[in-house]
Amino acid sequence: MESYYPDQTDLAILKLLQREARLTYNEIGRRLHKSKSPIIDRIRRLEKLGYIRGYVALLDYELLRECMMAYVHIQLKDHSGEALELFQHTVEGYPEVLECCHTTGANDFILKVVTSSLQSYNAFLRQKIDRLPNIGQVSSSMVLAQCKHSTAVPF
Known part of the structure; x- marks a missing residue:
């Protein structure tokens, strides 16, 4: 390129x-x-050249019925390159995961997750996240209201 x-x-x-x-x-x-x-x-x-990866419509989550958002903080047990890559590759395939960020600090990853209900979020955690190898701790922050939503990069 x-x-x-x-x-x-x-x-x-x-x-x-x-x-x-x-x-x-x-x-x-x-x-x-x-x-x-x-x-x-x-x-x-x-x-x-990849500066523009695509074009999307930004949706208002609060106007969509049966839509809830959470941030999932995940600590892994193993931090080898292979373990990190396996985790990333797996969660990229989950449609509920809108964003996956490898982070510094107490958590290894933060996921932005959207599901239709608290019950479906619980099913997502139990049937997908909890069954992944190498999962240490998982904690969730449920979004009560979204005061800003932008994808624009400030430059």
């Missing part, structure tokens, strides 16, 4: 797309005082 760091125009495009991914090439060009053609080329390059 070619080595490339986005210039100021690329960064401006990324900022716009983070806020409004449905902007047309024409609208992005208008806002940045550029024509459509170079905007298309730049966006395609940013996609090809």
Whole structure:
């Protein structure tokens, strides 16, 4: 893969797309005082190089019926590279896991998990997390309200 760091125009495009991914090439060009053609080329390059991994709609969890979110703090017993990789690979396959972060501090991983109910969350813990090899301690923080939800990277 070619080595490339986005210039100021690329960064401006990324900022716009983070806020409004449905902007047309024409609208992005208008806002940045550029024509459509170079905007298309730049966006395609940013996609090809992995700076833009995809486009999604951000949902309001509180408006969705039967939807609850929790952060799961996990300590592993074994910290070898193989054990960490196995854990990560396994939880990546769980649709309930929206995010998996390998962290420093008391916990090895923090998972952002969404399920339809407390009962389904309990089933997720018992049938998936608790059955994984190498699990030490598991603690959960249930989300009562979400005051901010963003995926935009500040740069």
